[in-house]
Amino acid sequence: MSTIESIADDGIEHARYCREQASWLHAISVSISEALSDGKAALETRVERAKTLAGLANYLTYDLMTYSDQRAADMDRELAAAAQPVEKGDME
Numbered sequence: 001m002s003t004i005e006s007i008a009d010d011g012i013e014h015a016r017y018c019r020e021q022a023s024w025l026h027a028i029s030v031s032i033s034e035a036l037s038d039g040k041a042a043l044e045t046r047v048e049r050a051k052t053l054a055g056l057a058n059y060l061t062y063d064l065m066t067y068s069d070q071r072a073a074d075m076d077r078e079l080a081a082a083a084q085p086v087e088k089g090d091m092e
Contacts, residue, residue: 003082007075014071021064028057 001009035050 007078010075021060025057025060028053
């Protein structure tokens with residue numbers, strides 16, 4: 001596999017990772033909404049559950065942003081290195 005193909009493969013893998021994380025965040029946001037509007041538990045209990053879920057969403061979002069920034073920087077560096085012309089002495 002060439003360097004460019006490897007970088008493209010990494011990009012596709014990262015897009016799939018982002019999709020999975022977005023799916024989790026969607027489930028959490030729906031659960032927060034349901035915790036606040038539905039249920040037989042006391043309002044205080046539902047609010048506490050919503051806060052806990054919001055904390056989880058915050059953690060996952062921060063993790064996704066940090067990981068995405070790092071992956072983008074890594075792929076940029078790899079692509080820039082692959083675009084550099086190979087010097088004649090490097091081929092020997």
